[in-house]
Amino acid sequence: MAQYFQSIYNAVSTALVGMSITIKHIYRKPVTLQYPDERQALPDRFRGFVHNDMAKCDSCNICAKLCPVDCIYIESEGKGKERMMTRYAIDYNKCIWCSMCTENCHTGSITMSHDYDHSVYDRRSLVYEFMDPREGTIPCHRATRVDTGWWVEPKEDKPKPKPKPEVEAPAAEAAPPVEPVVDEPTDDKGEDK
Amino acid sequence: MQVLTDLIRSIPGLGDMSELAMHITISAIMATLMFIVMALCALIFTWMERKVAGFLQSRYGPMRTGRWHGWAQAVADMLKILGKEDIIPRDADRAMFVFAPILVLLGSLLAWAAIPWAPGFVAADLDLGLFYIFAVSSLAIIGILMAGWGSNNKWALYGAARGAAQMVSYEIPLALATIPVVMYTGSLNTQDIVIAQQGGMLNWFVLRDPFLFVAFWMYFIAGIAETNRGPFDMPETESELVAGYHTEYTGMRFAFFFLAEYANLFLIALIAVMVFLGGWWAPIPFMDFLPPALTFIIKGVLMVFLNMWIRWTLPRVRVDQLMHLCWKVMIPVTLICVVGSGIWMMVSGQAG
Numbered sequence: 001m002a003q004y005f006q007s008i009y010n011a012v013s014t015a016l017v018g019m020s021i022t023i024k025h026i027y028r029k030p031v032t033l034q035y036p037d038e039r040q041a042l043p044d045r046f047r048g049f050v051h052n053d054m055a056k057c058d059s060c061n062i063c064a065k066l067c068p069v070d071c072i073y074i075e076s077e078g079k080g081k082e083r084m085m086t087r088y089a090i091d092y093n094k095c096i097w098c099s100m101c102t103e104n105c106h107t108g109s110i111t112m113s114h115d116y117d118h119s120v121y122d123r124r125s126l127v128y129e130f131m132d133p134r135e136g137t138i139p140c141h142r143a144t145r146v147d148t149g150w151w152v153e154p155k156e157d158k159p160k161p162k163p164k165p166e167v168e169a170p171a172a173e174a175a176p177p178v179e180p181v182v183d184e185p186t187d188d189k190g191e192d193k
Numbered sequence: 194m195q196v197l198t199d200l201i202r203s204i205p206g207l208g209d210m211s212e213l214a215m216h217i218t219i220s221a222i223m224a225t226l227m228f229i230v231m232a233l234c235a236l237i238f239t240w241m242e243r244k245v246a247g248f249l250q251s252r253y254g255p256m257r258t259g260r261w262h263g264w265a266q267a268v269a270d271m272l273k274i275l276g277k278e279d280i281i282p283r284d285a286d287r288a289m290f291v292f293a294p295i296l297v298l299l300g301s302l303l304a305w306a307a308i309p310w311a312p313g314f315v316a317a318d319l320d321l322g323l324f325y326i327f328a329v330s331s332l333a334i335i336g337i338l339m340a341g342w343g344s345n346n347k348w349a350l351y352g353a354a355r356g357a358a359q360m361v362s363y364e365i366p367l368a369l370a371t372i373p374v375v376m377y378t379g380s381l382n383t384q385d386i387v388i389a390q391q392g393g394m395l396n397w398f399v400l401r402d403p404f405l406f407v408a409f410w411m412y413f414i415a416g417i418a419e420t421n422r423g424p425f426d427m428p429e430t431e432s433e434l435v436a437g438y439h440t441e442y443t444g445m446r447f448a449f450f451f452l453a454e455y456a457n458l459f460l461i462a463l464i465a466v467m468v469f470l471g472g473w474w475a476p477i478p479f480m481d482f483l484p485p486a487l488t489f490i491i492k493g494v495l496m497v498f499l500n501m502w503i504r505w506t507l508p509r510v511r512v513d514q515l516m517h518l519c520w521k522v523m524i525p526v527t528l529i530c531v532v533g534s535g536i537w538m539m540v541s542g543q544a545g
Contacts, residue, residue, distance in 0.1 A: 022249045022506040032252045
């Protein structure tokens with residue numbers, strides 16, 4: 001009999017505890033964000049869609065080689081100073097957002113953007129072409145680029161090589177693809193779309 | 194219905210209506226009005242339920258449809274449900290399947306007739322009003338059983354069997370809890386019950402004596418079980434039975450069940466207000482400037498809110514717990530309330 005009353009007491013008191021908890025939530029500000037209107041603040045190193053700044057890219061192919069899923073397609077023609085980039089595309093069907101390409105890009109052209117809501121109707125449209133075929137090809141060599149007006153010297157780029165490789169600076173200038181690791185810590189800051 | 198009679202008589206050309214014609218006209222008007230109120234309360238309470246559920250869980254609920262807090266969500270849902278294909282399963286018992294939703298809706302619509310909205314404003318001023326309400330709302334049980342059997346679906350049959358068992362059981366404490374009030378009033382007429390509570394909160398039956406206070410909560414819990422909601426939604430347990438007895442229903446027929454559910458929700462709340470919470474009387478006498486019907490409806494909506502609050506807080510009980518609660522707890526307690534209020538009436542000299 002005592003257990004009977006005990007169970008009734010427990011039922012009522014625990015129900016009241018639960019109800020007092022839920023009623024407190026009515027006075028709380030809802031945690032929901034009204035998504036298309038309000039957006040969550042993204043962390044600085046958020047890995048959104050990979051973006052490549054064609055003005056900086058020199059088609060060194062490091063990103064394409066490093067990519068574990070081979071989702072970056074780079075095509076170029078010609079040799080030496082005459083080498084021209086004809087295609088730069090990223091297949092987001094394959095991309096795993098591992099950030100290997102951005103961490104190893106020596107010009108800082110390829111970055112993780114903060115875009116994340118690209119929905120498409122067809123998976124073929126997830127292959128993003130970064131070059132407009134109507135604009136023709138892009139020279140790969142830096143000297144040729146400067147001559148043809150393709151090279152826009154980024155302001156953030158300049159202080160980078162100077163403090164780090166003081167002695168090796170001329171060597172680095174002569175052969176950019178050799179020292180891919182040097183630029184990595186400042187990459188994120190220097191380039192954002 | 195003197196108000197309505199006078200109103201119709203005041204229309205030019207209708208002044209010399211015969212008694213029978215007047216009776217039929219008023220019945221038709223009140224039936225239409227009750228149906229509109231039912232449909233409106235289904236619309237408003239679906240929206241309110243989703244908002245209350247949202248805010249109780251620190252979210253918003255519908256926000257997009259219509260400009261302000263998704264107010265048009267229920268309207269959009271209703272329009273969508275009306276446009277759905279009407280499917281009758283091939284092996285269903287056709288007659289039962291078709292007739293069941295109508296019976297469920299009828300059960301709650303009939304009960305609305307005896308709700309006293311304002312002094313003198315009640316569709317059917319019956320001497321057996323309260324008894325009538327409990328009697329006709331049992332019709333829904335037959336409807337639910339027919340729906341479950343007619344669907345030829347095992348989930349529906351399970352749901353219907355559970356629903357019938359639950360509703361039959363909980364009708365006993367539901368009716369027993371109102372007996373003390375009937376003893377105090379000396380009448381089953383819904384108007385008389387409300388009139389007996391005139392004058393401030395302290396004259397409401399909840400606060401008349403401690404047994405009535407307990408009886409009110411017993412009524413409220415039984416009412417939740419009777420409407421198959423809250424922690425007692427055994428017939429519809431969406432995690433066990435797909436949707437219970439209305440699994441196979443689509444479109445308009447499903448809307449009927451839906452309408453009946455929310456109509457019952459409001460009906461149970463209104464009966465609680467009428468029997469225990471002073472009906473149309475304002476809590477404090479100086480608040481009498483509010484129209485009686487408005488006071489009545491506001492109290493009903495508050496009771497509905499309480500019901501939703503419970504629904505979105507407490508987990509569902511098991512079937513055996515449900516039956517234990519009814520037969521071993523609520524029926525004894527309500528019986529004690531009946532006897533206790535009787536003794537209290539004699540001791541305090543209120544015995545009529």
